[in-house]
Amino acid sequence: MTAIRIVEVGPRDGLQNESARLPLADKVRFIDALSKTGLREIEAGAFVRPDRVPQMADSESVLRRIRRARGVVYSALVPNEQGFERAVDAGADKAAVFTAASETFNRRNINASIRESIDRFRPVVARARRMRLPLRAYVSTAFWCPYEGKVSPAAVARVARTLLELGVQELSIGDTIGKASPSDVRRLLDALLKTTPAKTIFLHFHDTYGMAVANALCAWSEYRITGFDASAGGLGGCPYAPGASGNVATEDLLYALKASGADVPAEPKAVAAAAALILARLGREPSSRLGRLARGAAGR
């Protein structure tokens, strides 16, 4: 039995897509609570333009103020070399760059072709390698693109190979708009695993249409994928679909994997509890099933 690896993206991908802005102390408390659950990696912030992503404007302070738990990796999203420097200065253990598998999405999202976006973070890869800092790359719209529709598995495999050859160690293969079904997961993994080692792959599902848990279980039970991104409390949303649920909820994903016999790093209930405070601060109900149960048990 191979251990499940979770990258907790609630404090970054989750909060970044919540409309409410939270005070620094709440973010720090959220990450500190997550640190005690057993989760081994937490994406704690992003060093991007504060005018574009105001929710992440205080990521430097967040990284400086959290109580680091032994054995937990605290990572940060960086768009370029300056962002990388700031992340490292603030104490990030790992950095993450980003591109997409759909040209139209990449152009509209960051005004660059896929090749240009990879060229932009090439210096980041070089610096991370010299520093021996682990580096992941997000590949957005790996299943469906809001502009182009279905994305071809061959396009994803091409981007993945380029990134690995460049020196990125880990790929987060994202279903940005949450439209992938298990059939799409199978089609992509059939192609991707021909050139990309399974251990470098993290699947990043959004639960927009309610298929995220099914997708993860399919990838784990049929393809032995063990890496998944998830967001405590199901925090987040989708800029392309108002009202959308966010990333698959960490607690629901852990519960389903554990129920299926997988070796999971944290207790689902502990993660739901860690999310409860931040959800209360955001003034919203948990979108996770376990979060709803926790509220019900507390009589709220």
Add this chain to the structure above:
Amino acid sequence: MTAIRIVEVGPRDGLQNESARLPLADKVRFIDALSKTGLREIEAGAFVRPDRVPQMADSESVLRRIRRARGVVYSALVPNEQGFERAVDAGADKAAVFTAASETFNRRNINASIRESIDRFRPVVARARRMRLPLRAYVSTAFWCPYEGKVSPAAVARVARTLLELGVQELSIGDTIGKASPSDVRRLLDALLKTTPAKTIFLHFHDTYGMAVANALCAWSEYRITGFDASAGGLGGCPYAPGASGNVATEDLLYALKASGADVPAEPKAVAAAAALILARLGREPSSRLGRLARGAAGR
């Protein structure tokens, strides 16, 4: 490609587990809206003791007042012969009796052993056969029991065989507390399909822990099960778990099956729209992913 068969249980299993009581007109409007979606069977009410299940006290009036759509079957839950008579008088096209696969659950739920409960509805089966009225039987706690824990697939297969031999045509195999994972589904179907024809089986999943869609996709893609119970809007809950989500949401289930290539009877969006009004009346947000999207698109 075999067509998916959905029994829409929102107006019965869903509303029965909502704490709020609704006026008759709202229930009728809900069923009438569902009738226009393409769904072919709607469980419209229950002829049970009104002191035990007050939400279903007006089922007779509901059945009399709905606008029947051509080709749609309107069914009702009945505990015994008197309930059956009342359901038929009110115009039910089909009746449903109920038992469980766990002795402890059955005793606590209806104060009878499984055998006694089957004996009680034996006259209903006989009358339904004489009238050529279709009859389904609910088998609760077919995966997990809140008192006994894991339920053995052999116990479920035994109850299923008894019911089919008695003359019941259709079985609703229920994950009453929503704790089943796809592994549990595989274990049960491996045993059950040895003695029970796939076409007599409807799987009845609750989404308490967020695995309902994964379970249904597993049963459909690996075992070619085509019958599923579901509840528009994800109405309902679970009396054994405060705060629990209800039955799997019809719209999310339809979306996932359709995305997987199945032939589904109704458009997911149409079902979500039919549920929107009743959710507003109940004063609660949809628990379905598609319901949340519909609210978001409407700017609420």
